[in-house]
Amino acid sequence: MDALVRAARHPYRRISTVSFILLVASFVLLLLVGLSLPIIKSVYLVAVHAISVDIPTTIATELRFGVWGVCASSSVLNQLPDNHECFGPMLGYSIPPQYATLAGVSPTLVEAVEKGLLVVLVLHLVAAGLSFIGFLCSWFLGPHPIAIFTLIVSIVAGIVGTTVLAIDLAFVLIIRNKVIDELPYHIEVLFGPGVWMVLVGVILNWLAVVFLSARACYCCGVRR
Numbered sequence: 001m002d003a004l005v006r007a008a009r010h011p012y013r014r015i016s017t018v019s020f021i022l023l024v025a026s027f028v029l030l031l032l033v034g035l036s037l038p039i040i041k042s043v044y045l046v047a048v049h050a051i052s053v054d055i056p057t058t059i060a061t062e063l064r065f066g067v068w069g070v071c072a073s074s075s076v077l078n079q080l081p082d083n084h085e086c087f088g089p090m091l092g093y094s095i096p097p098q099y100a101t102l103a104g105v106s107p108t109l110v111e112a113v114e115k116g117l118l119v120v121l122v123l124h125l126v127a128a129g130l131s132f133i134g135f136l137c138s139w140f141l142g143p144h145p146i147a148i149f150t151l152i153v154s155i156v157a158g159i160v161g162t163t164v165l166a167i168d169l170a171f172v173l174i175i176r177n178k179v180i181d182e183l184p185y186h187i188e189v190l191f192g193p194g195v196w197m198v199l200v201g202v203i204l205n206w207l208a209v210v211f212l213s214a215r216a217c218y219c220c221g222v223r224r
Helices: 002-009 013-034 097-103 107-137 144-178 193-217
Strands: 046-052 060-065 070-074 084-087 185-191
Touching: 013 107, 013 144, 013 193, 046 144, 107 144, 107 193, 144 185, 144 193
Parallel strands: none
Antiparallel strands: 046 060, 046 185, 060 070, 070 084
């Protein structure tokens, strides 16, 4: 078995190792985002932070949206256990009205968030799954058909990941436009760490595509 593995990698061990590391890192980042809040509470896509101006005491509340659910928090009111409460995990979730009420966010904004989330739910895990296939195959770049297959899978993963990133960015920007006229609340819409993790994952994936292309096309100094 060890001899077969060595034969499948030789003589492209360096390209195989670099591609493997890049695709593993990309897979881990995309998977973490795919399992974001409320499964992994520290990873979310967007945070809507509302500050009430109706009363002298500033009350800050927040909604954080992940792929599988939403968490509401209030650091001053202490209305919730441990100052936060999460809804989900659920595929294609609908945000309960009490969460929007707690954060001082209008139903219009909540509806915009729900529609945007329906588009990105499955794509995060699809991108992670393609990266998973890519890094498994990248360990065996000796046979040319495997190298070509790995390159194709990685390119598709890069396209899906880039699409997910574009949707995530548009998702946050659309929400920001929705809250411009939200009164009597001052509302901030912030990028969550999940968006930046997708960005890094996509960059790593496309770097792996460069190395895999050199192997599959016998270019950039790579010989038969």
